Amino acid sequence: MNPRNPKKRSVPPKERDNSRRPTIYDVSRCSGFSTATVSRVFANYPGVSRSTRDRVLEVSRDLGFSPSHIGRCLAHGSTGNVAVMFPDMASGFYAEVLAGIDEVLAEHGFNTLTAFYGRGRDAKSVFTRLNSGFLADALIIASSYDIGDVSQWSGSCDTPMVLLDRPLAKAGISTVCIDNASGVAAMVRHLHTNGHRRIAVISGPEGTWDAEQRMASYRVAMQEIKLEVNPLLIWAGNFTFESGRHAMRTALAGRLPVDAVFCFNDEMALGAIAAINEAGLKVPDDIAVAGFDGISAAEGVQLTTVACPMRTVGRSAGTMAVSLIKGTERPRDQVIPVRLVIRSSSGKRAAHWTKAM
Amino acid sequence: MNPRNPKKRSVPPKERDNSRRPTIYDVSRCSGFSTATVSRVFANYPGVSRSTRDRVLEVSRDLGFSPSHIGRCLAHGSTGNVAVMFPDMASGFYAEVLAGIDEVLAEHGFNTLTAFYGRGRDAKSVFTRLNSGFLADALIIASSYDIGDVSQWSGSCDTPMVLLDRPLAKAGISTVCIDNASGVAAMVRHLHTNGHRRIAVISGPEGTWDAEQRMASYRVAMQEIKLEVNPLLIWAGNFTFESGRHAMRTALAGRLPVDAVFCFNDEMALGAIAAINEAGLKVPDDIAVAGFDGISAAEGVQLTTVACPMRTVGRSAGTMAVSLIKGTERPRDQVIPVRLVIRSSSGKRAAHWTKAM
DNA sequence: CTGAAAGCGCTAACAT
DNA sequence: ATGTTAGCGCTTTCAG
Numbered sequence: 001m002n003p004r005n006p007k008k009r010s011v012p013p014k015e016r017d018n019s020r021r022p023t024i025y026d027v028s029r030c031s032g033f034s035t036a037t038v039s040r041v042f043a044n045y046p047g048v049s050r051s052t053r054d055r056v057l058e059v060s061r062d063l064g065f066s067p068s069h070i071g072r073c074l075a076h077g078s079t080g081n082v083a084v085m086f087p088d089m090a091s092g093f094y095a096e097v098l099a100g101i102d103e104v105l106a107e108h109g110f111n112t113l114t115a116f117y118g119r120g121r122d123a124k125s126v127f128t129r130l131n132s133g134f135l136a137d138a139l140i141i142a143s144s145y146d147i148g149d150v151s152q153w154s155g156s157c158d159t160p161m162v163l164l165d166r167p168l169a170k171a172g173i174s175t176v177c178i179d180n181a182s183g184v185a186a187m188v189r190h191l192h193t194n195g196h197r198r199i200a201v202i203s204g205p206e207g208t209w210d211a212e213q214r215m216a217s218y219r220v221a222m223q224e225i226k227l228e229v230n231p232l233l234i235w236a237g238n239f240t241f242e243s244g245r246h247a248m249r250t251a252l253a254g255r256l257p258v259d260a261v262f263c264f265n266d267e268m269a270l271g272a273i274a275a276i277n278e279a280g281l282k283v284p285d286d287i288a289v290a291g292f293d294g295i296s297a298a299e300g301v302q303l304t305t306v307a308c309p310m311r312t313v314g315r316s317a318g319t320m321a322v323s324l325i326k327g328t329e330r331p332r333d334q335v336i337p338v339r340l341v342i343r344s345s346s347g348k349r350a351a352h353w354t355k356a357m
Numbered sequence: 358m359n360p361r362n363p364k365k366r367s368v369p370p371k372e373r374d375n376s377r378r379p380t381i382y383d384v385s386r387c388s389g390f391s392t393a394t395v396s397r398v399f400a401n402y403p404g405v406s407r408s409t410r411d412r413v414l415e416v417s418r419d420l421g422f423s424p425s426h427i428g429r430c431l432a433h434g435s436t437g438n439v440a441v442m443f444p445d446m447a448s449g450f451y452a453e454v455l456a457g458i459d460e461v462l463a464e465h466g467f468n469t470l471t472a473f474y475g476r477g478r479d480a481k482s483v484f485t486r487l488n489s490g491f492l493a494d495a496l497i498i499a500s501s502y503d504i505g506d507v508s509q510w511s512g513s514c515d516t517p518m519v520l521l522d523r524p525l526a527k528a529g530i531s532t533v534c535i536d537n538a539s540g541v542a543a544m545v546r547h548l549h550t551n552g553h554r555r556i557a558v559i560s561g562p563e564g565t566w567d568a569e570q571r572m573a574s575y576r577v578a579m580q581e582i583k584l585e586v587n588p589l590l591i592w593a594g595n596f597t598f599e600s601g602r603h604a605m606r607t608a609l610a611g612r613l614p615v616d617a618v619f620c621f622n623d624e625m626a627l628g629a630i631a632a633i634n635e636a637g638l639k640v641p642d643d644i645a646v647a648g649f650d651g652i653s654a655a656e657g658v659q660l661t662t663v664a665c666p667m668r669t670v671g672r673s674a675g676t677m678a679v680s681l682i683k684g685t686e687r688p689r690d691q692v693i694p695v696r697l698v699i700r701s702s703s704g705k706r707a708a709h710w711t712k713a714m
Numbered sequence: 715c716t717g718a719a720a721g722c723g724c725t726a727a728c729a730t
Numbered sequence: 731a732t733g734t735t736a737g738c739g740c741t742t743t744c745a746g
Contacts, residue, residue, distance in 0.1 A: 021491060023739055034717045039741055047715060069490040070436060071739030073427045074722045081470070088456050095452035099445050102473050111492065113438070114471040116459050133426040134378060134723090135468065241653055270657035296598055297654030300627035380723055391733045396725060404731060428723030431738045491739090 022065040031059040042067050081111035082321050083136035083159075085126055088116035093293060093310055094142065097164070100314020101140060101321075108322045110137070124153055131159050138321040140164065143209070160324035162317050166209040174324060176316045176334040180210060183306035183338040184217035185224070187262060187290055190304070190340055192225050194348045196259035196288055200233035202247045202272060204264045211239070214264045214292065232256060237268045244271025252279050260288035260346065266295045269303055273345070284347030294341060304346035307339045379422040388416040399424045438468035439678050440493035440516075442483055445473035450650060450667055451499065454521070457671020458497060458678075465679045467494070484510050495678040497521065500566070517681035519674050523566040531681060533673045533691040537567060540663035540695040541574035542581070544619060544647055547661070547697055549582050551705045553616035553645055557590035559604045559629060561621045568596070571621045571649065589613055594625045601628025609636050617645035617703065623652045626660055630702070641704035651698060661703035664696045 028035045033056060040048050041056040048056075060066070073079050082105050086094050102112045113136055117123040127150070130139055141150060142164040150163065151173060163175040191199050201218055204211025215234075222229050233256065235247040244263055251258065252275065263269035269291030276283050283289050291298055294307030313336050320331045385392045390413060397405050398413040405413075417423070430436050439462050443451050459469045470493055474480040484507070487496055498507060499521040507520065508530060520532040548556050558575055561568025572591075579586050590613065592604040601620055608615065609632065620626035626648030630640050640646050648655055651664030670693050677688045 021739095024741095025739080035740075036718080036742075037716060040716090043741080049715060052715080066489040068739050069492050070427060070430045071491075071722095072741075074431050074724090074739075075741040077722065079427060084471075088460075095455075098452075098471065099473050099476075102471060103445075103476070103478075106472070106478065112471045114441075114455065114459060114469045115463065116456050119456075119460070121460075121463065132423040134423075134428075135426050241657060267653065270654060274657050274659075295654075296624065297627060297652075297657070300598055300631050300654065301658070302631075378723095381725095382723080392724075393726080393734075394732055397732085400725080406731060409731075425723050428738095429725075431723075431740090432725040434738065 021068070022060075022063040024065070024067065024071075026063055027056060027060050027065050030063060031056050039067075078137050078325075079135060080109070081113050081136050082138045082140060082318070082325075083113040083115060083130040084140045084142070085123070085130065086114065086116050086142045088118040088121070093295060096310035097142065097314040097317070100311040100316075101318040102314075103311075104315050104318030104322065108318075110322065110325075127153050137325045138162065140317050140321055160321070162320045162324065164313065164317055174320045174331050174333055176313060176320060176336060178210070178308050178313065179335050179337050180213040181217040181220070183292065183308070183340070184214050184262075185221040186338075186340040187292070187304075187306055188218060188221035189225065190342065191260045191262065191288065191290060191346060192227065194260075194288065194346055196346075197227060198230070198233065198257055198259045199227065200230075200235065200251065200258045200261045202235050202237040202244055202261060202263040202268050204268075205238040208239075211264055218262070233258060237264065237271075239265050239267060241267045241271040241274075244268025245275045246271070248272040248275035249279075252276070252281075258287055260284075260290065262290045262292075264292050266291035266293040266298045266303060266305055269305070269345075270297060270301065273301055273303070283345050288346045290346050294339075298341075299343070302343040302345050304343045305341050307341045309336060309338070312336055378425070379417075379420040381422070381424065381428075383420055384413060384417050384422050387420060388413050396424075435494050435682075436492060437466070438470050438493050439495045439497060439675070439682075440470040440472060440487040441497045441499070442480070442487065443471065443473050443499045445475040445478070450652065453667035454499065454671040454674070457668040457673075458675040459671075460668075461672050461675030461679065465675075467679065467682075481510055488516050494682045495519065497674050497678055517678070519677045519681065521670065521674055531677045531688050531690055533670060533677060533693060535567070535665050535670065536692045536695050537570040538574040538577070540649060540665070540697070541571050541619075542578040543695075543697040544649070544661075544663055545575060545578035546582065547699065548617045548619065548645065548647060548703060549584065551617075551645065551703055553703075554584060555587070555590065555614060555616045556584065557587075557592065557608065557615045557618045559592050559594040559601055559618060559620040559625050561625075562595040565596075568621055575619070590615060594620065594628075596622050596624060598624045598628040598631075601625025602632045603628070605629040605632035606636075609633070609638075615644055617641075617647065619647045619649075621649050623648035623650040623655045623660060623662055626662070626702075627654060627658060630658055630660070640702050645703045647703050651696075655698075656700070659700040659702050661700045662698050664698045666693060666695070669693055 024035045024038050027038045033052060037052060038056050041053050069080060084098060084101055105112050115126050115130060117126040130136060136159060138160045140162045143150060143166050161173045163173060165177050166175060203215055219229055235251055237243040237247050244267060261272055263272055269289050272289050273283055276287055281287060291303050291305040294305050298305045316334050316336060323331045381392045381395050384395045390409060394405065394409060395413050398410050426437060441455060441458055462469050472483050472487060474483040487493060493516060495517045497519045500507060500523045518530045520530060522534050545556065560572055576586055592608055594600040594604050601624060618629055620629055626646050629646050633640050633644055638644060648660050648662040651662050655662045673691050673693060680688045
């Protein structure tokens with residue numbers, strides 16, 4: 001016999017071997033129907049007789065057969081999964097976004113491929129890996145870190161992309177972002193309403209979209225209520241607890257009079273509160289504090305904050321990815337609304353103080 | 358010409374079409390080498406001459422070719438990815454584990470497929486989807502929720518599995534868990550050393566491994582230091598902030614004398630602290646509080662806790678999955694050590710009190 | 715309603 | 731060192 005078997009296979013290539021995953025050929029042989037029919041059954045095609053369908057399913061069950069995703073993909077020319085790129089930071093924040101994405105993708109029959117960048121893993125190479133190997137039908141990128149101009153990375157054979165947190169106009173790239181401007185404006189107005197005038201800021205890291213947008217919005221909002229922005233009351237942070245504590249300590253040491261501190265995320269606000277307590281001062285009596293994000297720990301310390309519905313963000317991104325894949329039309333960029341959550345940390349200035357203004 | 362083209366293809370089946378991803382055939386044709394050679398180049402096989410390799414890479418670059426993951430998988434008979442199942446809860450906790458897993462998997466060239474269960478998505482069906490479609494070469498399951506007996510789910514054609522948080526002896530299933538017993542023992546001893554005697558507990562939800570193990574360890578630890586376990590001082594929680602607050606409020610209303618409250622996770626501890634503060638009492642002067650997990654917010658309120666290195670847990674699980682796939686030997690179950698982190702929330706009893714004992 | 719067989723992109727024997 | 735070609739498991743015309 002010729003070592004290379006010239007026989008075309010309409011029959012299974014090998015006999016059924018229990019260690020192997022059963023294939024559509026096994027089902028074909030055991031049921032007596034062709035592989036085409038078996039395929040039709042599992043693809044839920046209409047034109048299969050009831051009895052045939054039942055028989056095929058029965059045999060499949062006995063054999064333990066279920067169609068191979070890989071085989072299907074190859075035949076279809078699509079992968080059936082969507083890749084998601086996140087910065088490697090352990091915030092429940094991103095976990096929630098991811099869950100939202102996965103929720104939608106699962107509803108549409110897609111799998112979620114997750115990859116982290118940062119911590120020594122270069123965003124661009126992660127992107128390249130995900131984008132070039134035909135690994136996914138679409139790519140969702142959380143880019144709140146500054147990872148450079150994503151639109152420059154894409155090569156010729158591009159996967160549709162959804163960007164989180166950063167708008168970017170380019171064909172095939174859709175974006176979903178948080179409504180930073182409204183959130184900041186609402187918070188500044190709230191602090192003002194509560195009698196605070198000297199509203200300091202602990203900002204986020206330079207180069208990150210959210211931080212920069214929040215800062216810009218802060219300036220606008222302050223101007224709108226005719227408050228002056230004092231550059232001495234803008235302290236640098238990097239979105240970590242420690243940076244918030246550090247900034248607040250330094251600020252307190254400087255002894256500049258401050259009514260309220262608006263931290264550009266909750267983690268830093270927690271840090272700021274810690275520093276204030278350590279200094280023997282009280283929130284909100286001595287200094288009011290506000291945050292941004294709405295993480296669960298914020299509730300614990302009664303932190304006034306801007307709640308971002310991260311699950312909604314995730315769902316929105318997932319939905320976009322799906323419609324980008326289905327390709328009916330380019331989905332419109334989305335801006336997810338946020339909500340001001342007022343708790344005691346932003347408490348009113350003492351009445352006499354307010355009146356004195 | 359016959360509608361079905363009978364020609365075998367050693368040449369590309371279609372001519373190069375710019376809208377298509379370039380395939381190995383395109384590279385073959387344009388470079389003049391066979392697909393086998395191109396394949397060898399990309400698989401980094403030794404037996405390819407320098408000049409050939411360079412030419413192939415050059416052409417590939419020009420064409421924008423990179424090997425299709427799907428094609429490779431089908432030929433190899435493996436998927437190149439590992440699936441991870443998590444409960445759908447937005448804790449930074451699991452995000453950290455996931456990042457650790459992905460870190461290791463990426464190092465070994467695997468992709469991470471993520472899927473959540475809970476919130477209306479049944480754990481078993483998620484499992485079935487992941488396990489039956491030949492989607493992944495291994496499966497990592499975080500099972501801290503009670504999701505039933507995983508070992509019963511597996512069918513005949515099983516993917517190797519790694520279980521997080523729950524030991525389970527079965528061939529092909531490895532586990533990695535937190536050292537709950539040591540953590541709880543260390544904490545109880547610490548509280549005892551600090552002069553606390555009436556050590557209450559806010560427990561986790563029944564049916565979850567961690568909660569039950571911590572409870573059992575608590576009893577053992579109390580016995581070892583000759584303290585009696587008072588059933589009236591064991592309050593039910595479910596690992597959420599709110600449940601911690603609620604339990605603590607109820608407890609305070611009951612006016613039973615308590616020195617310290619050991620909450621079985623940090624979220625509940627934060628809730629308990631909130632309740633204590635609301636009642637006008639002070640931590641640790643009136644009641645000491647301790648937690649478990651080591652989430653970042655714990656630092657903010659100076660919470661004494663048991664730090665679980667979630668990244669290590671993730672890395673360990675990833676490593677296990679890889680060795681299960683490589684199949685050299687069944688990796689040994691791992692118990693990840695934890696560390697007692699002492700902060701001010703567990704502060705010493707006032708001196709006179711201690712002496713009075 | 716069902717069957718035959720040609721791919722999908724790549725790998726790995728086997729050949730030279 | 732390089733080429734040839736039979737699969738990997740499934741889908742999908744095209745024929746009947």
